[in-house]
Amino acid sequence: MIPEQTHSIIEQWIEPESRVLDLGCGDGSLLSRLVRDRRVEGIGVEISQDMIVKCLANGISVYQADIDRGLSQWDDLSFDFVILNATLQVIHRPHGLINEMLRVGRSAIISVSNFGFVRNRIRVFFDGRISREVRITGSWHNTPVIRFVSLEEFLHSLHEMDIDIVDARYFLPWGGVMKTRAVLDNLLVKGAVFMLKRET
DSSP: OOHHHHHHHHHHHSOTTOEEEEETOTTSHHHHHHHHHHOOEEEEEEOOHHHHHHHHHTTOOEEEOOGGGOOTTSOTTOEEEEEEOSOGGGOSOHHHHHHHHHHHEEEEEEEEEOTTSHHHHHHHHHHSSOOHHHHSSSOTTTOSOOOOOOHHHHHHHHHHTTEEEEEEEEEOTTSOEESSOOTTHHHHOOEEEEEEEEOO
């Protein structure tokens, strides 16, 4: 997925002057954009000291924490939106974190890279192993990626957790974006971004 494309979609979903929590915010580029263009009240959460320094240099309020340990420092519904962008694959307990996101936030926005994408399957088939391209970075012993989830698996998890998809965008390999699911999307979609709410 192209970060600029994902950031643009997320920005469209965020209501002006909302309270936003950005988990695994990296260098704060998405949150900085939302503060500038949507006038949000934003807080980032990041574990990397280097990324925190970059956030602070960009004027972003950032909290150093391991989001795998939960979000107990925030009360229920403290935020309008809680974002987990390009981070799901490094989370040890994703179901727990998603539940926490929908406890502290009215809506959750999550991006997912689709391990079931046909190009990934072909690389595994011909190489006989998960390639560096599929892992995103590194070899098996030093990649930060620990979760290889397919689109179908992620959607099934949302159903099991009684979570509604409010909106979604599905990214195609040639740069196209779909608003609705299509036949064979678990094969043909590179990744997706979802806006979620708890079923009422």
